[in-house]
Amino acid sequence: GLNSRLVKEGKGKFSEQVWYADGMYGPAIKEIVNWLVKARSVAENDAQRKTFELLIAYYQSGDLKKFDEYNIAWVADTNSVVDTVNGFIEVYDDALGYRGTWESVVSIKDAEASKRIAAISGQAQWFEDNSPLLPEHKKKNVVGISAKVITVVVEGGDAAPTTPIGINLPNANWIRAQHGSKSVNLGNIVEAYDQAKNGDGQLEEFTRDEAELARAKEHGSLAHKLHVDMHEVIGHASGQIEAGIGTPKETLKSYASALEEARADLVGLYYIMDPKLVEMGLMPSLEVGKAAYDSYIRSGMMVQLSRLELGEQLEESHMRNRQLVAAWAYEHGKAENVVVKEVVDGKTYFVVKDYEKLRVIFGELLREIQRIKSKGDFAAGKALVETYGVKVDRALHEEVLRRYQALNVAPYAGFIQPKLVPVMEGDKIVDVK
Template identity: 65%
Template sequence: MKYNIKTISIALSLGCLSLVQNSIAQTKVNPPFRVTAESFADLQILRYQVPGFNELNLQQKKLAYYLSEAALSGRDIIYDQSGKYNLLVRKTIENIYSTYKGDRKTADWQKFKTYAGRFWFSNGMHHHYGNEKFIPEHSYSYFTKLVLNSNLKGFPINKAETIPAFLNRLRPLIFDPKFQPKLVDQSPNIDNVTASSNNFYENVSQKEVEDYYSKFDTKGQAPSWGLNTKLLKQNGKIVEKTWKIGGMYGPAIERIVYWLEKAIPVAENAKQKDALQKLVKYYRSGDLKDFDEYSIAWVNDTESRLDVVNGFIEVYKDAIGKKGSFESVVSLKDMEATKRLEAIAKEAQWFEDNSPLMPEHKKKTVKGITAKAITVIMESGDAAPATPIGINLPNANWIRQDHGSKSVSLTNIVHAYNLSSTNSGVLDEFVFDPAVKARIREYGNLSSDLHTDMHECIGHASGQINPGIDNPEKTLKNYSSTLEEARADLVALYYVMDTKLIEIGVMPSLEVGKAEYDSYIMNSLITQLTRLKQGANLEEAHMRNRQLNAMWVYEK
């Protein structure tokens, strides 16, 4: 994941303005696109462009718009999933930000703005990487002043609740570091469910959760039980609240479905239309078998220029890896950059056959790996503002084995990230050897792209579980996500020094592989730690996986 935030409206408005410029204005050279925006706390906000959007026809642009609105309609869901009190705090922050009548030039106001920015960026009150709760740097007394000098009718106050009572209710939520201290706590020898502050469970222990789901059949083509529900105890009985129309998050999902149904008539082809219809069916029923049917239809749509991920997808925010966070990514195919991924995907069987896996873990026939580079149009939920740079879906192992998967690289996101890091000074600070520094400068962007491509396209899509062995989230529990990411990274690292990549034309020499080894070790052991507070534990799955791999090498 990288620090990125969307400014699509700016990028698109520049293109629209060019249509009405007069002949004199048209001769004026546009200034270079500025990728960096504001910085605050430990965040650098980036902008990205959407090349290729103006090439779309009107029907495709309508489709992109409807899918983008569907994506944005899930905003409240990710906040609530990330913490029971996040919507309460967010509405309070936004009312202050919009209506505060006091002095906005003071140091305390800047501290409030920083807190608000961090809250919006993290979709809640916990750091997006470290998972620890962050606290405003201004005092509670100043917060009281902010509330009293804002529109009091705009706050989410309970019926008959006074302002002092409202402030007392908010105080521990915002200012007490011991109240819900970590979003995800994967520390060993504790109850990871009760120690985590997400809103996937309530009044249940980890053992109760595991016992509840142990009764479900998880063999063969069984659904990913629990993916789209909250598990809680009511009146002494454990129940599930399903995320669907008529269920939990019903109003938000109704808006998502409204826009998806607008998108269906302007779908590019029959397969895309079928996938969208199945997605709507799933949101209405909440039945995970319907979600699997949608996932299969989505994998089979390989011809559309536009694509969308929308649903409860990744389980990283759940300490025991069961509950899916809402996310959506709307994209268009990057035709030129896709050639590199297609060259890799074409050789998927060769990579599988020649991998160092035990023979029984190799797929005899690799099916349906669709690899492409995409240009992101819109991201929301768990995919924003801290965006992935690569995606491989679906996550269900049986669908991947029987029907295949889609692996994508988010090229305009990667491009923005590469531009921002060019003059960051990291290489000068952390690389001692001039030859290594020169190699990373020359090949670092390509090596990073190749690693992402191999990680998503070959890594996640490789291998198979032994017959009779249950799903990893059940057998590996809170280690499942980290070990899966580590496995995918190791596949990429294994092949990035293979001349096969030169043979198929995706890299010029093994110097690219060496650059990736240098960068990977440096990032895993040192530079990724700058995203965390000193002394903090690694909790995010990708960060844990990188250090797991690199520390093994270091200790050897």
């Protein structure tokens, strides 16, 4: 399960070491429980108190049924201003996709920014109905999309020092189907990334011309935010699996994660060029969508390779997904010059020439990946990921590393966690420094 290690103890004998208060990692987990007990005493409301109780019971017993109960209670608690993600959750680090890595995120709700995401969430059914999915793979009733923008206070475990920018949980598909899920956009993190990117020379180096650069500077930040919002809110939530077909983890195995990220990204890409978002007042013009397309192609075809050592292949799900989407679109639009590769003074650029057609191509890939998920088509899923999402063009990789190195910026950013000191008045906390 999510919270254990399988150990071979000689011939044909296996034992499971469960991570819980009296098991493996016991001392650390007891510390987690201590803090959760403290948190329970200051819970905002009964719904939140219940989540803490269930989470404590889970850590004390190691029983994954308790973790399910916790997740159901956590999804139901949408009113609390302070929220937390806590547990052995994401399986990205396990090649087989079973063991969860521990993480914790403590956050407060950003009421103003949450309005943007709420507007998208409020139209979820419209987005589902108008998507390019095959009719039988569309949800008739999109349920349980709860979305907000949060300000991260502190992160630990897998979520630090590198952090996600969006979170959509729980991962258990049956809980998502029956009880819904919660989506959050980590507002202050996204903002920090965008500000850092605007000043480090990356855009100047990898954009092809003044127009692309100007578009990135003017609209890149909003494009990025909207794309992340749609990825989490209407992306992961959309589509349905056909009756009798197993979960993606069962059917698509080690390819499930990259394909799911691609699916969610494609929903965002498809709609960021839709006039609907302009009508909704979420963006001033389709220039925002164009900036999103430029950036996605730049990153997926080239810039993300800066994070990889020479000779390595793509292993991480999000990186595989980005290259898969960008490279598939590039190839399928090649005959019509939708995205073109230009080499100027020894520098390679991938330039979007036809945004409307690129949107159609994104829609086609979305429909195909949804079909793969809905039907559990392992062979097709494997072929997509292996053909487009794994292999790296060595010469291009060398070029990217050389150009990136010259900029002298780190390919990954990390965040330093704040040390929070309470300001006490008697035994009451009145402020935090």
